[in-house]
Amino acid sequence: MSELAAASSSSSAVVPAQAVPTINRPLPPVPPEARRLVEGKEPISILLFYQYVEPPWTDKECSSALKHFLALGKEHSICGRGRCAKEGLNCTLTGNAAGLRAFCEALRAWKPELFNQTDFKFTDGLPASRRFKALTVRKTDELVAYGLAGERAPALAASSAKHPDAVVIDVRNAYESAIGHFAPPEGGATLLDPKMRNSREFPKWLADEKTKEALSGKKVLMYCTGGIRCERATALLDEMVKADPTFRISDITMVRGGVERYMRTFPEGGFWKGKNYLFDRRLEQVPEAKSSAALEGDVESWCAVCAAPWAAYRGQFKCAGRLPPPAGVCAVPVIVCNRCSDAATADPASLRCPLCQEGYVAPQAMPEVVMADKRAPDQRLGGGRAKKQRPLAEPSSRVFVGSLPFVVDATASGLFYGSAFVQMGSVEAATTAVGAAREGRLRIGKRKLRLNFAPLKPGEEWPAVGFVQRERPLSG
Template sequence: MENKDYQILLYYCYAKIDNPEEYREQHHLFCIENNIRGRIIISDEGLNGTVSGLKEDTEKYIAYIHADPRFAKTEFKIDESEGHAFTKIHVRYKPEIVHSALRHLDPNVKTGKHLEPEEFRKMKDQEDVVILDVRSNYEHELGRFKNALTLDIDNFRDFPEKVKELEHLKGKKVLTYCTGGIKCEKASAFLLEQGFEDVYQLHGGIIKYGKEAQGEDFEGKCYVFDNRIAVEVNSVNPTIVSKCHICEEPSDRMVNCANPTCNIHVPICESCGDKMEGACSVECKEHPEKRPYNGTGYYQKNLNGYNPYKGWKRENAKEIS
């Protein structure tokens, strides 16, 4: 039996932070002192993060978040892991916790009705319902709900413009979903602002749906923003919807192109991976900077003397030799 001593946490919380830069420093130091790695965004509007660590360390981290009254409602999606899902810790300030071009919307004031996974499962196939995927192309091409409407967008900030194409759905119940729920908070709020009246969102996103509703009718894998790249969701009726980028045979084996100047994540089957040496095209295969292919399509980042205290500005910051 696998010994999984680590955990991966996915979370977000929309909550006003009056001193985000100061809080970013405090948060960063806590992560360093408790060996938490990952990517965390601190904003005036809240927190958004995916982190990893030993179970006892992630439990301390969860307690640290919940002890702050601003973030007491934060819900964590937790996966067990054999090791860290990140090589570094980055805690950054950004204007939004997810880049949306919808900074005027506050999900704490108005957003779509939250559906728990079992409620979503029961409702999704009703005749007057439209399931709307609010994620980007590379995400929904790997996996999506059966019969879901997907949008041709490369980034979530393109979502508002695409809503103009959905006018004909204003009389329907619109069920939005994304990876962990964060994009749906503003996507559903924007739909309401644009005159859609019956708008819902999958609470906790695809990840929570996989845990609580066994991922039923989610086709393919779910793209995630850590070293795993893609995770299984459906334990009821799994299928593959993505195709190998090279031969177009069914494949959900996500590969990071071996050419670092390209670096795209695309499905490439094992056979084509070997033949193309991990590259997504002949041009990338022949690129002088192409990385050696080890059969996985995942490339550990070179830390290059990485100092986790960098960016922590207090006078008593320690130096790491």
């Protein structure tokens, strides 16, 4: 591993086998713990993996891949959730240990050029209660919502970013970092926290002049939970460097397999402090050999109600802080301790995440990067096979809707006919709608709608003063 990993090996026990990815290697055998009953029931296993596709699939290829993937999941009794996009797959799956491994081998047999390159990560011997109830894979624009889909996606094949290595940038959301992060040794690398509420803010943070100044001339290392966010983030930084001759980076590296693999390699924690936030039913991961007292000493986060030290997200409480237009409500998860659960339920509007408590507002400008149409032909979107769409504007809760049927009125659609600007409930809702339209899944009758983000211009007021909602616009 990197300097961080090497230093970790001197301070804690190491399980070298856990550091080895499964890329072009046999899958790990079913371990003894996967055969022992847990709480009187057959245990389950969890599988984490992602795989990017370059050049990206066409719409037809993506739909076909999703259909085949779901069929394989059903054949091997797999449950879980994931995202499928033209750029690949990202999944968290559950099943019995043998079934998950058979599923992975079936993926390799189906598309060996892709899935022999996949790092499949297994966690075996878990309680049956952590099994997902069904297999749900959503079709999306991006595997990671950086707002860089299609032609704006930085090319992985052309990226000079290396892996594996250590860390200086936490490429996760701030609420994930709050309960756990790397703590480099004194005199070592400086850990940078982008303070992201969501992944769309990362490219903007990276493009900010203060960030570029902090990274200039440095060896930049990134980490995330499992590696997928770093894969795209390191490629983006690499393209920014190529696009700006004044912006120079000594090296760009990432942690292959992410925190999940690091914890398996260093079961006493190494230089990890706290918990690893997870998006599956485990909720969080901790170093297996680290004592409870040591874990309590790692807590740096606090309850949003009473400010007592606490490091567990339970109850699905969300931040009610207001962000500048067009973002709307913050809505990121907040920590509430057991004692304050009833109070938070009674007054959810009072909850604020640490970023809203300090009044932090993320940078707004997207980076200038080498666009996909300037790359080699085999790296262009869909190898030149996909239909061109107008580039996405800056994400916002207001969207432009075009290609509306002329018979549509406000009651039928909430829109006027022909084209309209529509205020969505949140940026997330707008992103979902725009993504569905760009994939051809948003229609009125047989007509496919055209959607794009429509952020307000500086000084623009919308709706205009005197606006009145009508079924149809006035004639003449």
